[in-house]
Amino acid sequence: MSAISREDLVHLAQLAHIEMSDAELDKMTGELGAIVNAIASVSEVASSDVPATSHPIPLTNVLREDVVGETLSIDEVLLNAPDSDSDRFKVPAILDGE
Amino acid sequence: MVNNSVTDLIRLSAAELAAKLRSGEATSVQAVQAHLDRIAEVDGTLNAFLHVNAEEALAVAAEVDAIRAAGGAEAEALHPLAGVPIAIKDLIVTKGQPTTAASKMLEGWMSPYDATVIEKIRAAKLPMLGKTNLDEFAMGSSTEHSAYGVTRNPWNTNRIPGGSGGGSAAAVAAFEAPLALGTDTGGSIRQPGAVTGTVGVKPTYGAVSRYGAIAMASSLDQIGPVSRTVLDSALLQELIGGHDPKDSTSLPNALEGLVAAAQEGASGDLKGLRVGVIKELQGEGYQEGVQARFNESLxxxxxAGAEIVEVSCPNFKYALGAYYLIMPSEVSSNLAKFDGVRYGHRVLPEEGPVTIERVMAATRAAGFGDEVKRRIILGTYALSAGYYDAYYGSAQKVRTLIQRDFDAAFEQADVLISPTAPTVAFELGANDNDPLAMYLNDVATIPANLAGVPGITVPGGLSENLPVGIQFLAPAYEDARLYRAGAALETLLEKQWGHSLISQAPAIESASVAQEA
Structure with missing residues (x-):
């Protein structure tokens, strides 16, 4: 397993939609490397005959009747919107250079 | 003697206060006002509360008092805890009060709906005193990662109150509230309980609905009670527990007999109970004073008649690693919704084109603190192509191995026991530049979250004049065993000391003495 390089981190920050300054990138590269080294030991014991657990208490096929319940009004939904226009959320340009 | 009676009301347990309200010796308005006065007196120093909900709390209290005064069927039907005030961790959404998750991302956000546990608290008419501080989005073990300032430990205001639920634990420890709600993803109820000398319970995964708890790591998160006595936590868990159709991970049946188990345990008789000491959760890494209090409890x-056996959980040494892969992976997914589009903070890029992608990146850069960013990036890495099998996949296998360790241990023992945290409360700022050292605080609490089993912390005495917590763990669905064992240890220790631990907490210096925040 490889530690995280600064280049990796630039890519990860883009994937995660977090803008990072050079200083932040430098600091986090070292921190993440140390964390990854400390937790990499999990692969030591994870042999192929061990099944994975994604959920601690097994509950399967949790279903309910498909009935209409109470919903929030448009006013309630838009109450916290950073920007809105005639019952819709308003966002900046979706595409570059338009 | 107004002053004395007010002091009396805040120092009562929730069960004692409820009895006084029922008998008419005190009113709920008096009880709520006494706690609001206490908050005004000490919270300038402690910063346990991010929001104080005085007006609504007093209105609910007056309503309960009026129902009691009128008598009849409506008074008979009141919940036993009606009128007893409660504080809410600010990760749980509430109508009419801001919910911030201690993040700048949600500054000023007002939830349009209530969490299910809040609906239950409203229905039972417990006045809500306000919202308590936490590490941002519940990520941390010290409450130092709040965007709204640190919370201080009532036992020593230069020390951390634990985290992420340091606000709820400090509020209860400082007599600002008799009850509080917390959330526990890797120890965020139990570790703050340990370092503040209070009681906290992480119920079985699914025993309490998480609908309306802002999700951190969905396969680990659990809401639970915070209090000063074991009985009080049992009362609160019975109130907030049970199936919720709005949470598809909630258990189909409510867990029963929790209060009865706490009452039975309070007799101090543990004949026939097998208590398993987890070999891997003691010794190296645990402070001498913590180990000494632990041995005394054993x-x-x-x-008291318990049979002490040693059990081995060899895979627990991988628990921290598995947790720091699974939790950030789920964090990176759960926190993707905070993008400045539909609610919360929105920040425009300082230069260049204003496109939605760039607005999201600028918003998340400004809205999230360092620890949250660290975990989102770590999770993005663990889930990324080429690393998924080695990291996330391996961690999920370790989760299976840890469950198997628990299964084997519970064949030999009815409950397991360990120190709750390896150290007493550390000094504020001590781990600022070492996130890994911070993560080690949860080494004893994390296995329960990975396996979904319940855990409780009870005060076990002092070391360096700071509280030490003792943790019991039980098999899934067997939360009642925690309350029995926890109440028994509480009774035995208090008999030995001649008082409760929390009654020994020092006075808190008033806000005027403390630094200006």
Whole structure:
């Protein structure tokens, strides 16, 4: 397993939609490397005959009747919107250079 | 003697206060006002509360008092805890009060709906005193990662109150509230309980609905009670527990007999109970004083008739690693919704084109603190192509191995026991530049979250004049065993000391003495 390089981190920050300054990138590269080294030991014991657990208490096929319940009004939904226009959320340009 | 009676009301347990309200010796308005006065007196120093909900709390209290005064069927039907005030961790959404998750991302956000546990608290008419501080989005073990300032430990205001639920634990420890709600993803109820000398319970995964708890790591998160006595936590868990159709991970049946188990345990008789000491959760890494209090508790349990056996959980040494892969992976997914589009903070890029992608990146850069960013990036890495099998996949296998360790241990023992945290409360700022050292605080609490089993912390005494917590763990669905064992240890220790631990907490210096925040 490889530690995280600064280049990796630039890519990860883009994937995660977090803008990072050079200083932040430098600091986090070292921190993440140390964390990854400390937790990499999990692969030591994870042999192929061990099944994975994604959920601690097994509950399967949790279903309910498909009935209409109470919903929030448009006013309630838009109450916290950073920007809105005639019952819709308003966002900046979706595409570059338009 | 107004002053004395007010002091009396805040120092009562929730069960004692409820009895006084029922008998008419005190009113709920008096009780709520006494706690609001206490908050005004000490919270300038402690910063346990991010929001104080005085007006609504007093209105609910007056309503309960009016129902009681009128008598009849409506008074009879009141919940036993009606009128007893409660504080809410600010990760749980509430109508009419801001919910911030201690993040700048949600500054000023007002939830349009209530969490299910809040609906239950409203229905039972517990006045909500306000919202308590936490590490941002519940990520941390010290409450130092709040965007709204640190919370201080009532036992020593230069020390951390634990985290992420340091606000709820400090509020209860400082007599600002008799009850509080917390959330526990890797120890965020139990570790703050340990370092503040209070009681906290992480119920079985699914025993309490998480609908309306802002999700951190969905396969680990659990809401639970915070209090000063074991009985009070049992009362609160019975109130907030049960199936919720709005949470598809909630258990189909409510867990029963929790209060009865706490009452049974309070007799101090543990004949026939097998208590398993987890070999891997003691010794190296645990402070001497913590280990000493732990050993004393074992002796007491033995004297009360418990059978002490040693159990080995060899895969627990991988638990921290598995947790720091699974939790950030789920965090990176759960926190993707905070993008400045539909609610919360929105920040425009300082230069260049204003496109939605760039607005999201600028928003998340400004809205999230360092620890949250660290975990989102770590999770993005663990889930990324080429690393998924080695990291996330391996961690999920370790989760299976840890469950198997628990299964084997519970064949030999009815409950397991360990120190709740390896150290007493550390000094504020001590781990600022070492996130890994911070993560080690949860080494004893994390296995329960990975396996979904319940855990409780009870005060076990002092070391360096700071509280030490003792943790019991039980098999899934067997939360009642925690309340029995926890109440027994509480009774035995208090008999030995001649008082409760929390009654020994020092006075808190007033806000005027403390630094200006």
């Amino acid at each position: 002796e007491l349990l033995k004297s």
